[in-house]
Amino acid sequence: MGVFPDPLLQLIRGLGELPGVGEQTAERLAFHILQGGKDEALALARAIQEVKEKLKACRICNAVSLESTCAICADTTRDRGLILVVESERELAAFERMGRWQGTYHVLGARGVAGNRIHLEELRASLAGEVKALLERCRAGVREVILATNPDKRGDLTLSLLEEALGREKLPLSRLARGLPQGAHIEWLGAPVLEEALEQRRALRGEGAS
Ligand SMILES: [Zn+2]
Known part of the structure; x- marks a missing residue:
């Protein structure tokens, strides 16, 4: 993998840490993202960022939620x-x-x-x-x-x-x-x-x- 530029290498590593994704699949996915549309790729990056930044655990049931109380508990x-x-x-x-x-x-x-x-x-x-x-x-x-x-x-x-x-x-x-x-x-x-x-x-x- 040393032949790839660093950002691509980071992407392959990141994808490779997902469950069920081996090294070859990670490489294939990374090239798919690299060669695919920019809008789709950036939307995916944003979705990952929002999931990590905006979601929290419901204070009552611990389900993942946008608000401090989830829709079901509310x-x-x-x-x-x-x-x-x-x-x-x-x-x-x-x-x-x-x-x-x-x-x-x-x-x-x-x-x-x-x-x-x-x-x-x-x-x-x-x-x-x-x-x-x-x-x-x-x-x-x-x-x-x-x-x-x-x-x-x-x-x-x-x-x-x-x-x-x-x-x-x-x-x-x-x-x-x-x-x-x-x-x-x-x-x-x-x-x-x-x-x-x-x-x-x-x-x-x-x-x-x-
Ligand atoms: Zn809840």
Whole structure:
């Protein structure tokens, strides 16, 4: 790569750090940007800048938001007594696409922690702040908390950490119905599957499950 001018080299390096992008793909993408239209490339650069500069975490649910309170938390028609706990915004988006959930969310967002190589203590440390925020939210008055973790190693570890943290609280706690294919990701599942998993949720304690 030493033959390329420095700005191009920087772009290739930057792209190469994205998940799933190897060196060759990074090079191909960089040349695509270099040789493509200037307006499109600058719009992409601006979008990256705005995402980093303008977005923040919702003060209630931790979802990414333009305002300090996200659109869902600010929506008075949503049932604030119900919290669906998800690992990231990608699952939140899947449930919103399903269109049947009228409660709110809590986004754990263990950012920067890599997929299936995750260890329990590493995950516990990365989630500590958000688990504490969720606990405070629960204590302020919630009717039911539903844990909607992904059916994979990381999701299972997250589920046991949450059960441990929330199990002592006197509130109905439930999880999605079993039957989601192991290793599948919530964001890939169709609306009917998600809706069924939510409707047939299982109580972990209290009277949360329907
Ligand atoms: Zn929110």
